[in-house]
Amino acid sequence: MSFHRFVHVAGWAAVILLTIVGFAAFNAGGDSPTAASPLLVEPAAAATVTAETQAPATTDFELDTGWLDSVAFREMVNKHFASSDVNQAVRLAWCLSRFDVDAIDPSTGAVGLFQIAPTDWDIAAAEMGLPADADPFDGATNVAVAAHIVYAGAGWPYWSCP
Numbered sequence: 001m002s003f004h005r006f007v008h009v010a011g012w013a014a015v016i017l018l019t020i021v022g023f024a025a026f027n028a029g030g031d032s033p034t035a036a037s038p039l040l041v042e043p044a045a046a047a048t049v050t051a052e053t054q055a056p057a058t059t060d061f062e063l064d065t066g067w068l069d070s071v072a073f074r075e076m077v078n079k080h081f082a083s084s085d086v087n088q089a090v091r092l093a094w095c096l097s098r099f100d101v102d103a104i105d106p107s108t109g110a111v112g113l114f115q116i117a118p119t120d121w122d123i124a125a126a127e128m129g130l131p132a133d134a135d136p137f138d139g140a141t142n143v144a145v146a147a148h149i150v151y152a153g154a155g156w157p158y159w160s161c162p
Contacts, residue, residue, distance in 0.1 A: 080147035095161035
């Protein structure tokens with residue numbers, strides 16, 4: 001009986017250890033203890049929202065994994081969304097792409113952090129005055145186009161995420 005108890009305890013200890021290591025590896029790029037939970041971080045500052053905001057050509061928020069750190073992602077969202085919409089935007093992007101800038105939905109072809117459909121990307125990018133070759137996989141540009149869709153386009157109902 002004691003051997004089975006030992007195996008049971010050792011198994012649970014291994015599960016706990018692997019969980020801790022997994023969370024530590026996922027949060028390696030974060031500089032905040034709340035970086036693993038994008039929903040619990042409060043916005044640092046109010047953002048000024050303009051529909052014609054030009055997105056930067058590149059982003060320095062990408063981690064070595066190709067995914068974005070949740071705190072860094074929140075900073076990008078703060079630049080393009082109203083402060084009252086930041087939490088909703090962060091939750092939505094987490095639900096749609098898990099902050100993976102290279103995410104692609106194989107059934108719809110939607111791409112990037114906010115999973116924007118290619119035809120909608122072309123329309124919104126043209127309305128914003130972005131170059132025709134604007135990269136939907138660039139995190140900052142994808143966030144800017146998503147903000148444009150919310151404020152000058154279809155609004156939040158454009159997306160659905162359980």
